[in-house]
């Protein structure tokens with residue numbers, strides 16, 4: 001192991017939905033030459049499987065039905081040179097676009113409350129991070145997946161700011177969405193993610209808080225890079 005390898009750390013970024021975790025996590029990974037892993041994409045892919053197989057509809061999920069078919073779900077990430085990002089594959093099919101749409105967003109939080117689903121995802125996430133040099137974002141990364149992560153960041157912003165950002169992102173992609181519907185989705189997910197029994201969204205005691213309601217992308221990245229360099233120096 002050379003000097004650089006021995007200094008690789010794990011960076012866990014948790015926080016509320018739509019507060020820009022993935023933006024900062026991706027930029028940070030790029031600056032450090034680390035792998036970026038979007039744990040939410042894995043829960044989204046499971047949700048898409050449930051929707052396609054009539055195991056989720058109208059906001060409800062057939063929990064036992066989904067648990068029984070968990071073994072059929074294979075999730076992978078493959079690098080796309082054109083978009084310069086990892087894209088999510090469900091059983092060999094690129095589902096990166098589809099998992100970001102509202103039907104999946106509306107069912108993902110109930111799917112993510114299922115203990116067996118979480119156990120299967122956490123196992124894969126730990127495997128992907130075992131060599132360090134990774135930035136992973138989600139809800140339980142600093143608390144459950146990597147409680148020993150050298151740097152933990154807990155991100156938040158007001159629900160209105162988050163809904164507006166998600167609205168801008170989806171309309172820029174040409175999707176027809178309503179701001180009030182998105183705000184409701186953001187608030188519903190906050191409630192379910194924070195109130196669930198299994199690995200609720202919670203700040204780890206040793207996580208640093210990043211409230212980016214009034215920070216732009218450059219400012220938040222600068223803050224995160226400085227924190228990461230401090231930790232790399234000290235480990």
Ligand code: CDP
Nearest residue numbers: 017018039040043108109112138139140189
């Ligand atoms: O991008 P956004 O913050 O809106 O959501 P995401 O990170 O794609 O995650 C989608 C949903 O998956 C969240 O609302 C959580 O319910 C769930 N999730 C989770 O329970 N644990 C994780 N580590 C990541 C996501």
